[in-house]
Amino acid sequence: METMTGAKALMTAMEKEGVKQVFGLPGGANLPMYDEFARCDIRHILTRHEQSAAHMADGFGRVSRKPGVCFATSGPGATNILTGLATAQADSAPMIAVTGQVPVAMIGRDAFQESDIIGMANPVVKYAFQPRLPEEVPEAVKKGFYIAQTGRPGPVLLDIPKDVQQNEAPMDFPDEFKIQGYHPWNDPDIASVEKAIDMLLNSEKPIILAGGGTIISSAFAELQSIAETLMLPVVTTFKGKGAFPENHPLSLGPIGMHGHAEANKMMTEADCVLAIGTRFSDRSVGTFEAFEKRLKIIHMDVDPAEIGKNQTTSVAVVGDVRASLRIMVKLLLQRSVKKTEDSVWIKHVRETKDYWKENLKLHPGEMGAAKILRKLRELLPKESVVTTEVGQHQMWASLFYDVIQPGTFFSSTGLGTMGWGFPASIGAKVARPDVPVVDIAGDGSFSMTENSLATAVLEDIPVIVFILNNSTLGMVAQWQRTFYDRRMIGVDQGGCPDYVKLAESYGAQGIRAQSMDELDKAIKSALSSDVATVIDIPIDPEEDVLPFVAPGTSLSDMILPS
């Protein structure tokens, strides 16, 4: 056993976990761990706000499927990461947040920059540790990384008092450990999978609903195999967007409040759904009762608590969804099930899809959202990673940006955190420096974490920010137009700031695109740029996101463009 400080033990334990970089901001209570950066190979990426550090770690984690790490100091540093933790928790993203804390003897005495971050963060983390002795640090790190990335992933908080960082102790770095009350993975029950297959085969209008869990467990090949073998149309939740290639003939795209018209239509007509890694959130299924009335639900999820939480299921398969789908693939092969003929249902699905492809009314202007996002899709290599902010642009991305390579689209779907997309794109780019990374943004959401431009420029992380700029908090404005008789309160951004100048002031490239021709050039310039690029695209502030399922209504009550 080597004697070292708690701070050194933290860095050593993280190196053992394969951590290559940390996103963070130093302060009084985490200086001992910061000092260790001078003596280890872990890269530090400085952010201008702790919330952004958390979102960067989150973006890194979602793309690499390994926990991203962020550091913050005690007190306000720690409270600033709460939104980041809650975002990661809502979307089951693996993440490790390490906060400094006042020395053990000062805890509970309202010391300077003391906050009870363990108490505050408890409801928004998968687990939290506060080692009280330096020798407890290695095991806390080991367990933290294990918990964050196993089962249903989530954020883990390590809150380390300053004296625990500073003091020395003989350190043991265990390979083995036991967490008695934690059972991240159940073995899927084969009989239930058999039952699920029978149910799908005996239904007239079966459909697959792929949720975010499909992406988290990388079950892309299995999903595609089952869809093709059983000739099942595939809809996704918004979080599951891109679990299945959206240019596939069986793909209908996301369902939900701003789902694709054909997806919502077919979801409401189906009589049996194979739901994979989804919690049936209200934004996806509308009113719960209407959704389950006619529908037999087969629910696969890694989290037993999701079974029956929002929907009553006919068959439940608990376990990693990739493992469950693999069993299904194997059983289908054993039974030699292979559908080739088009059923009445699948013909109807195709016709509906074709109809909406032709007939969904789009914004008539040259710079309508659909045209802009289709142009982006056309010019981006299919392996590019896209993140989004939160708002109208996010829903337009869901509608008009087709994900072709599975697992390349990420968004704050559960918590709906404005300001997530840009820092998350920086984390994503660190995880995948070999591919273009684009944050599809709105002006309102981008402005919440725009100072991450400093990180992108100074740390040489050339992401592309693609702003659909209506100078409005557009989604709120749309609800005010729709439900509040056009009383527009608190939504006007007044054309401030000038995003081209803002980008330039940080040393990034700023381009304004006011026509399709300019947009084409701007995207190409951004793709070949060595520095981060902000593309500012002025759009019509009156453009609504349609279709629209009003809150508290059913998917069948979709409002369509008139």
Added chain:
Amino acid sequence: MWAILSILVENKPGILFKVTHLFRSRNFNIDSISVGITDNENYSRMTITTYGNDKQIEQIVKQLDKMIDTVEVKHLDEHKTVFRELCIFKLKLSNANDSMEINKLANAYGGKVHDVKKDSIMVELTATPHQIQAFEELTKPFGIIDVARTGVAALQRSGA
């Protein structure tokens, strides 16, 4: 439905907070709670009683089970369980006969009488919440000064 949940947890600081927080954040209610260390000092047992329909109780159990600090979560069938609560009543003595009457009631419920004063008396009762409720109704006419209840402790019967 009234439900008794028995939760074996790791005996570490902060777990009670997490369990009670879970009830609050998931919109469930705690009817009563009792916590104590088990024969193994590494574990504590919490007994929580709550109300909800089948689906809600199932969801509470699953959410508790999902918690990393819980080792075992059981929804106990009250017909196959020994469950008791300790309650201490402080009652008024107004008339000469009150003390005798209360003594009789206490005996009938297997209670013990303590701290008999000129104008007050205390009764210690170990019983089911239902019996405690009944005792409370019967002693109300004397005037209840104070009540302290521990919440239910419960264990499943062997072989149940």
